Amino acid sequence: MATAVATMATVPERHRVNARRRLTERVVVSLLGLATLLGIVLLFLILAHVVVSGLPALDLAFFTQRPKPFGEDGGGVEPAILGTLELAAVSGLLAIPIGIAAAIFVVEYRSGRFAAPVRFAAELIAGLPSIVIGVFVWALLVRGWVGHYAGIAGAVALAVIMVPIVARTVEEVLKLVPHSLREAALALGAPKWKVILRVVVPTARAGIATAAILAIARSAGETAPLLLTALGNDFVSTDLLRPIDALPLRIYRYALSPYEDWHTKAWGASLVLVAVIGLLSLALRLALRRGAR
Amino acid sequence: MKNKVEVMRVITAFLAIAFLAAACGGGADTSTSSAADACGVPAKAKCTTEAQSLTGAGATFPAPIYTKWIDQYSQLTGVQINYQPVGSGGGIKSFTDRTVDLAASDVPLTDDQFAAISGGLYMIPTVLGAVVPTYNIPNVTATLKFTPDALAGIYLGTITKWNDPKIASENPGVTLPDMGITTVHRSDGSGTTGVFTDYLSKVSPDWKTKVGSATSVNWPGGVGGNGNAGVAGAVKSTPGAIGYVELIYAIQNKIGYGVVKNASGKYVEASLDSTTKAADGFTPPDWGNLKGQQAKISITNSTNPDAWPISTFTFLLVPKDIADKGKALAVLRFAWYGMHDGQAFAKDLGYAPLPANVVTSAEAALKAVTSGGTTVLK
Amino acid sequence: MTRTADRAFAAGVTALALLVPLTLAGIAALVLIDSWPSIQRFGFAYLTTSVWDPVHVIFGAAAYVYGTIVTTIVAVLLATPVAVGAAIFLSEFAPRRTRGVLAYLIELLAYIPSIVYGLWAIFVMVPAMRGTVEPALQNTLGRVPVIGQLFSGPIVGLDLLSGGVVLAVMILPILTAVSREVILAVPPTQREAMIGLGATRWEAVRHAVLPYARPGIIGGVVLGVARAFGETMAVTMVVGNSSRDITGSLFVPGYTLASAIANQFVEADSEIYFSAIVEVAVVLLIVAIVVNAVARLLIRRSIADRPAGAVV
Numbered sequence: 009m010a011t012a013v014a015t016m017a018t019v020p021e022r023h024r025v026n027a028r029r030r031l032t033e034r035v036v037v038s039l040l041g042l043a044t045l046l047g048i049v050l051l052f053l054i055l056a057h058v059v060v061s062g063l064p065a066l067d068l069a070f071f072t073q074r075p076k077p078f079g080e081d082g083g084g085v086e087p088a089i090l091g092t093l094e095l096a097a098v099s100g101l102l103a104i105p106i107g108i109a110a111a112i113f114v115v116e117y118r119s120g121r122f123a124a125p126v127r128f129a130a131e132l133i134a135g136l137p138s139i140v141i142g143v144f145v146w147a148l149l150v151r152g153w154v155g156h157y158a159g160i161a162g163a164v165a166l167a168v169i170m171v172p173i174v175a176r177t178v179e180e181v182l183k184l185v186p187h188s189l190r191e192a193a194l195a196l197g198a199p200k201w202k203v204i205l206r207v208v209v210p211t212a213r214a215g216i217a218t219a220a221i222l223a224i225a226r227s228a229g230e231t232a233p234l235l236l237t238a239l240g241n242d243f244v245s246t247d248l249l250r251p252i253d254a255l256p257l258r259i260y261r262y263a264l265s266p267y268e269d270w271h272t273k274a275w276g277a278s279l280v281l282v283a284v285i286g287l288l289s290l291a292l293r294l295a296l297r298r299g300a301r
Numbered sequence: 302m303k304n305k306v307e308v309m310r311v312i313t314a315f316l317a318i319a320f321l322a323a324a325c326g327g328g329a330d331t332s333t334s335s336a337a338d339a340c341g342v343p344a345k346a347k348c349t350t351e352a353q354s355l356t357g358a359g360a361t362f363p364a365p366i367y368t369k370w371i372d373q374y375s376q377l378t379g380v381q382i383n384y385q386p387v388g389s390g391g392g393i394k395s396f397t398d399r400t401v402d403l404a405a406s407d408v409p410l411t412d413d414q415f416a417a418i419s420g421g422l423y424m425i426p427t428v429l430g431a432v433v434p435t436y437n438i439p440n441v442t443a444t445l446k447f448t449p450d451a452l453a454g455i456y457l458g459t460i461t462k463w464n465d466p467k468i469a470s471e472n473p474g475v476t477l478p479d480m481g482i483t484t485v486h487r488s489d490g491s492g493t494t495g496v497f498t499d500y501l502s503k504v505s506p507d508w509k510t511k512v513g514s515a516t517s518v519n520w521p522g523g524v525g526g527n528g529n530a531g532v533a534g535a536v537k538s539t540p541g542a543i544g545y546v547e548l549i550y551a552i553q554n555k556i557g558y559g560v561v562k563n564a565s566g567k568y569v570e571a572s573l574d575s576t577t578k579a580a581d582g583f584t585p586p587d588w589g590n591l592k593g594q595q596a597k598i599s600i601t602n603s604t605n606p607d608a609w610p611i612s613t614f615t616f617l618l619v620p621k622d623i624a625d626k627g628k629a630l631a632v633l634r635f636a637w638y639g640m641h642d643g644q645a646f647a648k649d650l651g652y653a654p655l656p657a658n659v660v661t662s663a664e665a666a667l668k669a670v671t672s673g674g675t676t677v678l679k
Numbered sequence: 680m681t682r683t684a685d686r687a688f689a690a691g692v693t694a695l696a697l698l699v700p701l702t703l704a705g706i707a708a709l710v711l712i713d714s715w716p717s718i719q720r721f722g723f724a725y726l727t728t729s730v731w732d733p734v735h736v737i738f739g740a741a742a743y744v745y746g747t748i749v750t751t752i753v754a755v756l757l758a759t760p761v762a763v764g765a766a767i768f769l770s771e772f773a774p775r776r777t778r779g780v781l782a783y784l785i786e787l788l789a790y791i792p793s794i795v796y797g798l799w800a801i802f803v804m805v806p807a808m809r810g811t812v813e814p815a816l817q818n819t820l821g822r823v824p825v826i827g828q829l830f831s832g833p834i835v836g837l838d839l840l841s842g843g844v845v846l847a848v849m850i851l852p853i854l855t856a857v858s859r860e861v862i863l864a865v866p867p868t869q870r871e872a873m874i875g876l877g878a879t880r881w882e883a884v885r886h887a888v889l890p891y892a893r894p895g896i897i898g899g900v901v902l903g904v905a906r907a908f909g910e911t912m913a914v915t916m917v918v919g920n921s922s923r924d925i926t927g928s929l930f931v932p933g934y935t936l937a938s939a940i941a942n943q944f945v946e947a948d949s950e951i952y953f954s955a956i957v958e959v960a961v962v963l964l965i966v967a968i969v970v971n972a973v974a975r976l977l978i979r980r981s982i983a984d985r986p987a988g989a990v991v
Contacts, residue, residue: 033881037772043764047785054799077368079553109695129700135971137909139940143960144706156400199681201688229792232911243381256794263798265530266537266554278795285790390946481833488920490946519732524837524932525920
């Protein structure tokens with residue numbers, strides 16, 4: 009007993025404490041690792057469910073036919089798929105130039121009086137709930153200029169949501185372009201507009217592509233603003249002045265219904281949506297890797 | 302670098318052109334052409350002067366039969382009618398804001414709502430339907446009997462358990478569990494709510510003062526579902542739940558639904574017959590002049606001994622004057638189709654066809670609709 | 680020649696860029712104008728009344744505000760430990776080669792559209808809540824005095840708790856990403872100094888890194904709150920959509936500000952009803968602006984500042 013105490017007394021204080029502290033470290037790190045695992049497991053759970061429940065819905069009819077009357081099995085979601093694609097294209101066409109312009113404005117013309125308000129406004133809009141943007145576009149276009157539910161109102165609502173995303177990302181990328189490039193071009197006698205369009209923007213093109221893809225992926229999944237603007241359509245429609253269907257809208261209506269067939273279709277539509285967004289994000293990664301060269 | 306920017310410009314230009322083309326283009330034209338006089342009623346074929354696509358919104362109550370009619374009608378005439386079931390409240394609002402071509406509602410507008418519509422409107426009855434109490438009680442497959450008091454008590458929150466004596470006494474052979482009742486109501490503005498609360502207001506003075514009757518009310522608790530489909534969905538997935546839906550939603554989804562004691566003290570099943578009997582002796586009012594007369598179209602709690610107590614007409618809202626002649630033609634021909642050929646689909650879908658006198662009065666209303674002052678249908 | 684071209688280009692860019700603040704002004708103006716009848720009529724009582732009665736024309740959004748606050752608090756309480764924990768693990772402890780991949784995987788959660796979360800919540804999460812989680816909670820924590828009130832009442836599944844849980848899953852990626860960014864921004868010298876003094880890696884993180892990262896992490900949490908406030912679809916599908924008297928239980932069907940608009944906007948069929956709904960949007964707008972501003976302030980300050988007295 010005395011020897012044990014004596015032995016303990018000869019072990020340096022530092023080593024004894026270390027054992028406890030190392031245990032604490034191991035426990036804490038395990039907990040932290042578990043937290044990380046939880047996040048990843050959730051992701052896989054959700055994606056797995058979408059795939060497993062959605063695959064049975066994907067037959068040819070799903071992609072090429074329009075919805076059948078209530079309660080009848082079969083049919084498809086062609087109007088929604090085409091609608092989502094058209095909305096993505098139109099809202100992209102509206103939002104990407106404006107977003108890039110806003111970023112150029114803030115970075116290249118930052119001494120201007122309006123640079124700060126533009127940046128501030130973009131940040132604020134980015135933080136707004138999308139339903140509020142839906143209310144705004146409904147009042148402006150559905151009740152106002154257009155006069156009825158229409159695809160263009162849906163596209164505008166999506167564009168409003170996308171502009172701050174594009175602007176913010178492109179701004180970061182433009183800031184990364186070295187000043188020396190701009191100065192060299194100016195020194196060679198190029199006017200400011202040429203410096204921006206021919207030197208700065210092309211240098212940042214990978215980042216701009218990223219911004220565009222990010223924004224489109226985000227808008228493809230938006231539902232709330234479309235409820236109030238695009239309304240939805242059981243028929244394929246490319247006319248922007250008529251209501252248009254979209255995958256998120258279909259998923260919402262089908263999910264809340266009691267029809268099993270519609271539930272399966274909702275999963276199927278989710279799978280298509282997630283797949284499209286996944287592909288876009290992959291394209292993004294490839295664009296980034298190429299731009300880095 | 303220079304080339305890439307040029308390429309981007311070309312692509313952008315191309316996309317812009319595509320966008321403009323899409324904006325100016327129209328919907329697909331799929332049916333075959335026919336003789337020029339195909340623009341009368343009843344609609345038999347494509348009419349070249351009528352609008353080829355319409356936007357509609359409104360009640361979810363008739364959505365199963367409306368979507369059926371739309372499907373058949375588009376094969377007949379090529380007209381594509383996009384009907385989005387957003388609820389009667391949504392239908393009325395869209396109609397008032399003129400954001401749709403066709404609106405549907407199960408209930409009449411209020412006086413204020415009528416006043417807000419310049420030019421007036423006709424309420425065109427299309428079909429009769431029954432609102433049934435649908436429930437999901439584990440191990441109970443029997444058809445439950447509800448007295449009006451029980452139904453009101455459940456939704457008022459005074460009856461909270463399934464084995465409450467007020468329910469059990471009417472269902473002696475059934476073992477009701479000691480389980481809490483979850484009431485499901487409509488979270489959106491609903492004509493079905495309007496009809497259901499109209500009925501409850503008639504049978505329960507308590508309900509009438511505390512809650513009242515409208516497309517949207519202050520429900521004493523419970524869960525909200527979006528559309529008839531949402532309520533059916535919520536009931537189907539929530540054990541112990543009760544909801545009120547149009548008959549077909551309960552049937553199509555194989556959810557149990559019960560019977561309610563009618564004004565004559567009888568328990569009758571919700572069916573084509575009992576729904577039709579609820580309209581027995583119904584005198585069609587002036588469909589274009591319903592302000593202040595809304596009570597005339599209510600057929601709940603009918604005194605007919607075989608009537609289903611929670612029955613209702615459902616309506617299409619048609620402006621008295623529709624400026625765009627092509628649209629006017631399309632709307633009227635479709636409405637005509639619905640109340641004639643479309644009636645054949647009613648039975649299979651759990652609705653009841655319109656009584657003959659109602660059809661006649663509705664025809665008169667449709668014929669009175671003008672476009673820029675001149676009547677549209679000959 | 681070039682000066683005209685320069686001016687034209689500048690004008691073009693300016694015009695497009697000014698659309699942004701113009702849109703913001705438009706949003707504020709339109710919602711204020713449309714909600715004016717309701718603001719005039721109900722005044723401040725709008726925020727304190729919990730009665731929402733279209734028949735008797737009494738509109739009070741207190742129940743919506745309550746539902747929004749409760750679901751947000753639940754979401755933050757559930758998501759923050761997991762997010763911060765994962766962020767610390769990914770920046771300090773995970774094997775270096777896996778860090779990028781794991782972080783990317785959690786980021787992927789942010790790409791899933793909210794409607795898909797709603798779908799998953801309604802068909803997978805809610806049955807689990809109703810069948811397993813909520814009864815378990817009621818039988819354990821439900822018996823504890825005071826806290827027990829939170830888990831009382833009949834179990835429906837479509838309630839405030841479910842709304843909060845689905846929100847927690849949705850704000851997890853953004854919370855993790857921001858926390859990770861903030862932690863990575865802490866200068867490595869801080870860590871190294873402590874390890875040089877004999878601390879374990881966790882102790883270095885806890886005492887040297889986290890205190891500096893705290894304002895930024897709080898900023899991330901506030902950003903998560905902002906996201907949770909405005910999330911509409913997923914919450915609408917599981918929160919119960921029923922406004923009623925405010926009780927203390929999480930098992931009660933509730934309503935959030937955003938859900939109220941989603942459900943009732945299209946059908947608010949009288950002028951006062953319509954303006955009451957738009958007033959909900961005004962409340963949401965103001966809250967979103969305030970919360971977002973606070974969040975970005977905190978984050979920017981945390982990343983931009985270098986701590987004074989840092990050992991270079």
